[in-house]
Amino acid sequence: MAIDMDTVQWRVIADWAPELLRAAGVTLQITVLSFLCALTIGIVVGTLRSRRTWVARLLGLYVELFRGTPLLVQLFFIYYGLAQLGLVMPAFTAAVVGLGLNGGAYVSEIVRGALSAIGRGQYDAAHSLGFGWVGTITWIVMPQALRIATPPLVNSFASMLKDTSLVSLLAITEMMNIANQIYSRTFRAFEIFAVVALMYFVMTYGFSVASRALERRLAGAGGLGKAR
Amino acid sequence: MKQRNARSFGLVLCITMAFALILGLSGCGNEAETGSSDDSLKTVQERGELIVGLAPFYAPFESTNETTKEIEGFDVDLAGVIAEKMGVKAVFKGAEWQGLLGGLEKGDYDVLVTAMSKKEAAEANVEFSDVYYLLDDIIIVPKGNPKNISGKDDLADMVVGVQLGSGSEQIGDALNTEVGFKDLRKYKLTQDAMNDLKAGRIDAVLAGETFAVEQSKVDPSFDVVGEPLESAEIVAVFRKGSTALVEEFNRQLAVVIQEGTYDELVAKWLTVTL
Numbered sequence: 001m002a003i004d005m006d007t008v009q010w011r012v013i014a015d016w017a018p019e020l021l022r023a024a025g026v027t028l029q030i031t032v033l034s035f036l037c038a039l040t041i042g043i044v045v046g047t048l049r050s051r052r053t054w055v056a057r058l059l060g061l062y063v064e065l066f067r068g069t070p071l072l073v074q075l076f077f078i079y080y081g082l083a084q085l086g087l088v089m090p091a092f093t094a095a096v097v098g099l100g101l102n103g104g105a106y107v108s109e110i111v112r113g114a115l116s117a118i119g120r121g122q123y124d125a126a127h128s129l130g131f132g133w134v135g136t137i138t139w140i141v142m143p144q145a146l147r148i149a150t151p152p153l154v155n156s157f158a159s160m161l162k163d164t165s166l167v168s169l170l171a172i173t174e175m176m177n178i179a180n181q182i183y184s185r186t187f188r189a190f191e192i193f194a195v196v197a198l199m200y201f202v203m204t205y206g207f208s209v210a211s212r213a214l215e216r217r218l219a220g221a222g223g224l225g226k227a228r
Numbered sequence: 229m230k231q232r233n234a235r236s237f238g239l240v241l242c243i244t245m246a247f248a249l250i251l252g253l254s255g256c257g258n259e260a261e262t263g264s265s266d267d268s269l270k271t272v273q274e275r276g277e278l279i280v281g282l283a284p285f286y287a288p289f290e291s292t293n294e295t296t297k298e299i300e301g302f303d304v305d306l307a308g309v310i311a312e313k314m315g316v317k318a319v320f321k322g323a324e325w326q327g328l329l330g331g332l333e334k335g336d337y338d339v340l341v342t343a344m345s346k347k348e349a350a351e352a353n354v355e356f357s358d359v360y361y362l363l364d365d366i367i368i369v370p371k372g373n374p375k376n377i378s379g380k381d382d383l384a385d386m387v388v389g390v391q392l393g394s395g396s397e398q399i400g401d402a403l404n405t406e407v408g409f410k411d412l413r414k415y416k417l418t419q420d421a422m423n424d425l426k427a428g429r430i431d432a433v434l435a436g437e438t439f440a441v442e443q444s445k446v447d448p449s450f451d452v453v454g455e456p457l458e459s460a461e462i463v464a465v466f467r468k469g470s471t472a473l474v475e476e477f478n479r480q481l482a483v484v485i486q487e488g489t490y491d492e493l494v495a496k497w498l499t500v501t502l
Contacts, residue, residue, distance in 0.1 A: 083427035171413040184326055184393030187352045
């Protein structure tokens with residue numbers, strides 16, 4: 001195997017740095033918005049699914065559907081498929097909707113799992129203090145559950161950040177799309193994909209470092225003291 | 229504190245290993261190149277097959293037939309007769325457009341015959357055959373031309389779609405600088421752009437003329453407007469250094485043109501009837 005590092009020219013990256021940085025901004029924007037959607041959907045769906053009702057069963061269908069089909073298929077269906085029926089949304093919206101619904105399915109399972117980890121005693125205590133079910137969940141159980149859920153949620157965020165590369169196929173100029181543009185112009189595959197991989201890594205790693213600091217803080221805040 | 233130290237040690241270790249890996253790889257590089265003698269033609273003749281790479285999403289040049297599921301089109305027939313004249317059999321390998329040149333360089337194909345223009349392959353380390361077709365790029369709008377686009381100047385403040393990595397993308401970039409679009413959106417396939425045009429999410433698509441005509445046959449919701457934007461020189465694309473194969477290909481291309489087979493193929497596939 002002859003590997004020739006002499007062919008590597010980092011100049012290409014310098015030439016395209018402004019475009020790459022702008023695209024990184026788009027990637028972050030899509031990730032954050034989609035994750036907020038996923039979090040909202042996930043908390044609502046996960047909570048509703050923590051009790052055995054017909055609504056829970058119906059929402060179970062949503063979760064299975066979005067976990068059981070590829071994200072790329074979902075994105076194409078939402079963007080190109082629904083457009084055929086007259087439901088036309090801009091690419092950015094379609095990306096956030098697709099990533100949000102997909103992520104929501106996973107987040108809801110995290111939330112459901114975290115809720116089930118909260119002891120029966122918490123519910124009973126809340127009940128004896130006069131809290132209804134909604135009040136118990138909102139003020140007593142959810143704050144504890146979300147603390148347990150923090151590590152897997154960070155995991156979801158990182159997955160979502162990487163999954164945004166798929167929305168390049170909806171002609172959104174995020175990092176993967178700009179990488180392909182540069183690649184098709186310069187054919188410097190090694191330099192471009194190495195740098196783009198590094199950019200994704202820096203973003204996810206930066207986030208996980210920040211979230212560990214958050215975890216340490218939450219661990220101190222009384223109660224379970226589970227996170228280390 | 230101890231924990232943090234352990235963590236940063238892990239990070240340092242990771243980075244060190246990454247560097248070691250890169251250095252190690254470059255260290256084992258610089259082996260002798262596999263001779264400068266050109267055995268490109270010999271390899272093909274000995275194999276008895278000319279491996280042709282193409283992206284079969286571009287009717288009428290190359291597409292998958294709906295009933296036979298075989299790849300067919302002008303390029304397929306042309307490469308077929310040229311291979312025949314060379315005394316070998318053409319074998320077609322379909323791939324993604326954006327991956328074709330990389331695959332060629334890697335050795336997956338002997339040649340790309342896929343309506344590729346000189347400009348599209350210019351930056352890659354490749355050789356070209358003689359020009360075998362001139363393909364006009366044109367402006368496609370929805371049927372009825374709702375935005376009244378009659379030429380490139382009317383594209384100012386419009387949302388325009390092109391296929392990523394195509395000659396149309398390059399024309400789009402140049403026009404964007406010249407007249408100023410509202411947005412230039414870059415799709416994986418021109419078909420995706422056409423879909424968005426139909427859905428009303430974009431105002432115009434730039435693409436090769438024959439492709440546009442073929443599409444309007446399948447789906448009559450498009451119109452072609454204005455003068456052709458630019459003519460692209462379509463060539464077969466070879467790996468750098470396969471001079472013998474390029475020369476043989478050109479020789480047989482000339483024969484195919486001279487014998488009239490070329491004109492028959494143009495009449496069969498590329499005759500524009502709007």
